[in-house]
Amino acid sequence: MTMTRSLAINEVVNNQQLCEVFLCAPQGGMRKSNRTNTLTLISDKTKLYDDKVVDDIYHYTGMGQSGDQKMSGQNLTLAESDSNGVEIHFFEVMKQREYTYRGQVELAGEPYQDQQKDQDGRKRHVWIFPLSLIDSKAKFTKLPSATDDKQELQEEFKEIQQVENLSISQTEKERLIKSRIGQGKFKKLLIKRECKCALCGVTDSRVLIASHIKPWSASTNEERLDVNNGLLLCPNHDALFDKHLISFNLDGKIVISQSLDEIDRVFLNINDGLRVKLNEEQLSYMEGHNQNLI
Ligand SMILES: [Zn+2]
Structure with a gap:
């Protein structure tokens, strides 16, 4: 038995309908169903960064959120799909809870290993599966790749660097650079x-x-482009961090300037119990900052 009803290319279904068609589990990016002998792949554009589409081949990252990915379970099912008779169906999620059916796919080449960072910023080995759509009318959505992101960022930063040449005060320059970075590609x-x-x-x-x-002024060009050197804060906490009135220890625990009185601490929503969730690379950039507390 295969899928319980056929789906049209680009048909949008919700999660429940998807499960009813393939008789698969309601969660996971790779869903194997023994009852319909299918493997459903879900490419969630609201979550993924590392998948890419090159010349209509989708380079799909295998299963396993942290640590090295293993060639077992559903990764193995996909790797052997040209001989094990399991049908592979592909969905894209552009908006939460909407699954767009792109059709049936097949391996377009041998799966290969690559290095990616996991959710905690640690490097690990992953398996990548090159996939192509069987129906020639079907199309994958082109994804911006990490290299495109870096290029865009580089170009934007070149423009920001022009601020250095303006005949305004150093303070003005810093304010202008901060506001441009704060609203551009780096923020995205x-x-x-x-x-x-x-x-x-x-x-x-x-x-x-x-x-x-x-x-920015103390960073090398490479450090300026490194997203791990970035921190997203609300206006309140950004102002405190920018003015060195708060900083963080290397374990992420907040350090508050002695110059801030108790009442302001309450109104500014800070207390000694707070900590930030930062990966190791972000924390390594913090070292210089926390030595300059006012
Ligand atoms: Zn905040």
């Missing part, structure tokens, strides 16, 4: 990682501000 990349003030619960992207942990 940070939001893609997690759209939330690293310290409190503010999630409205309209007010969140992106900053460099190691300041």
Whole structure:
């Protein structure tokens, strides 16, 4: 038996309908169903960064969220799909809870290993599966790749660097550079990682501000382009961090300037119990910052 009803290319279904068609589990990016002998692949554009589409071949990252990925379970089913008789069906999620059917896919080449960072920023080995759509009318959505992101960022930073040549005061220059970085591509990349003030619960992207942990003026060009040198904060916490009135220890615990009195601490929503959730690379940029507390 195969799928319980056929789906049209580009048909949009919800999660329940998807499960009813393939008789598969309601969660996971790779869903194997023994009852319909299918493997459903879900490419969630609201979450993934590392998948890419090159010449109509989709380079799909295998299963396993942290640590090295193993060639077993559903990864193995996909790797052997040209001989094991399992049908592979492909969905894209562009908006939460909407699954767009792109059709049946097949391996377009041998699966290969690559290095990616996991959710905690640690490097690990992953398996990549090159896939092509069987129906020639079907198309994958082209994804911006990490290299495109870096290029865009580089171009934007070149423009920002022009600010250095303006005949305005150093303070003005720094303010201008900060506001440009805070609203541009760098901010978009940070939001893609997690759209939330690293310290409190503010999630409205309209007010969140992106900053460099190691300041722009002290960073090398490579450090300026490194998203791990970025920190997304609400205006309140950004101002405190920018003015060195708060900083963080290398375990993420907040350090508060002695110059801030108890009442202001309450109104500014800071207390000694707060900590930021930062990966190791972000924390390594913090070292210089926390030595300059006012
Ligand atoms: Zn905040």
